[in-house]
Amino acid sequence: MGLSLPTSAAPVTAHARPIGWIHNRVLFSLVVIGLWVAFGMAFLTQAPNRLVSGVGIPLGELLTGLRWLVLLPAVALAAAALLPAARPTHWLVVLAAAAGLFGWVWLAGAQARWAMETAESPLLRTSFGGGFWVLVVVYALAAADALQRLGLHTALRTLVGSAVALPVLVLLLQGHLDALSLLKEYANRQDVFQSAWYRHLQIVLTTLVPTLLVGVPLGVAAFRRPGLAAPVFAVLNLVQTVPSIAMFGLLMAPLAALGGWWPGSGISGIGLVPAVIALALYSLLPVVHSTVAGLRQVPSAAVEAATGMGMSQRQIFWRVELPLALPLLVAGIRTTTVQAIGLAVVAALIGAGGFGAIMFQGLLSSALDLVLLGVLPVVGLAVVVDALFQSLSVFLRATP
Numbered sequence: 001m002g003l004s005l006p007t008s009a010a011p012v013t014a015h016a017r018p019i020g021w022i023h024n025r026v027l028f029s030l031v032v033i034g035l036w037v038a039f040g041m042a043f044l045t046q047a048p049n050r051l052v053s054g055v056g057i058p059l060g061e062l063l064t065g066l067r068w069l070v071l072l073p074a075v076a077l078a079a080a081a082l083l084p085a086a087r088p089t090h091w092l093v094v095l096a097a098a099a100g101l102f103g104w105v106w107l108a109g110a111q112a113r114w115a116m117e118t119a120e121s122p123l124l125r126t127s128f129g130g131g132f133w134v135l136v137v138v139y140a141l142a143a144a145d146a147l148q149r150l151g152l153h154t155a156l157r158t159l160v161g162s163a164v165a166l167p168v169l170v171l172l173l174q175g176h177l178d179a180l181s182l183l184k185e186y187a188n189r190q191d192v193f194q195s196a197w198y199r200h201l202q203i204v205l206t207t208l209v210p211t212l213l214v215g216v217p218l219g220v221a222a223f224r225r226p227g228l229a230a231p232v233f234a235v236l237n238l239v240q241t242v243p244s245i246a247m248f249g250l251l252m253a254p255l256a257a258l259g260g261w262w263p264g265s266g267i268s269g270i271g272l273v274p275a276v277i278a279l280a281l282y283s284l285l286p287v288v289h290s291t292v293a294g295l296r297q298v299p300s301a302a303v304e305a306a307t308g309m310g311m312s313q314r315q316i317f318w319r320v321e322l323p324l325a326l327p328l329l330v331a332g333i334r335t336t337t338v339q340a341i342g343l344a345v346v347a348a349l350i351g352a353g354g355f356g357a358i359m360f361q362g363l364l365s366s367a368l369d370l371v372l373l374g375v376l377p378v379v380g381l382a383v384v385v386d387a388l389f390q391s392l393s394v395f396l397r398a399t400p
Helices: 025-040 065-082 087-119 130-150 154-173 181-188 190-224 226-241 244-261 272-296 300-308 313-350 355-364 368-398
Strands: 042-047 055-058 125-128
Touching: 025 065, 025 130, 042 087, 042 130, 065 087, 065 130, 087 125, 087 130, 087 154, 125 181, 125 368, 130 154, 154 368, 181 190, 181 368, 190 226, 190 272, 190 313, 190 355, 190 368, 226 272, 244 272, 244 313, 272 313, 300 313, 313 355, 313 368, 355 368
Parallel strands: none
Antiparallel strands: 042 055, 042 125
């Protein structure tokens, strides 16, 4: 007579209950470790002018009086980690992260204004320290994780993610952050910043035009003729292995010679032309790959039905294959655009301009805030463009 288990016993699953009293160990560890690191680093740095190194100000020295209230969002995040994973909990994390980002930025701006008024010196520089950036990353990761867990539609997730940074934008527009060194650098170089903005966009948009004009037809040819795909991708993969600075250097001599043979063409070894050519070469692989992948996933039944209706090869491509392949093609353009936004920074080394010129100027003068003035717009532009293309791709997939 053998032993038998009761049939009424409830099955035990690994995810039925969280281990211990912490439901979200990642969030709890992120908040605790982030605060511990932030309190051990300088939250801000202050210097009498931009030519000398700043002195670090620990976070503990800034939290006096009611300023301790900026820690309440951290308490809310830690408390959310103890609550069961549910939609209200995730929304609590998003709201706490938004409030936390607002609080830390407000604290930095308030301290910068107080220090400038106390010192009575317009040359005083108050900059973000390592502790500030640690906290920004912690709160941004917490918000991103909560938005992912909410399972929102891509467009709605992008909108809510933008709303998290909206309070910080309000502080910026109200002038609360004008005493910070980063905003002083912007005020001193506003015309240069605007020129760099237009130039950066010009580089990216000018890169996309030849990339699409060459990449899409090349992808279609590689799809139609399978024997052509292997050598095409071999060459494009080889281009990706060449460092960007080396690519710019390789193009300088032949383009300079071409400009000498063709006076008045505007072609030279430095400036916009070599930058666009190099970036277009780097951008071809994602576009060609996404074009081929998109055409390959078109159902053969759709093509056969179109053929049975008497459509020509050209009509089948424009009315059947291209619309069905468009979501993947847009994903490739998204990768290309974000990549071009980043690589355009390096193009400043050959005189192309853009935000890279501001960044390298800051590096040469050891001015961290000037470096950030060139880097932060590039990061923001890349994030916005990526979100827009992702929303467009999801919309195209959902459109029948």
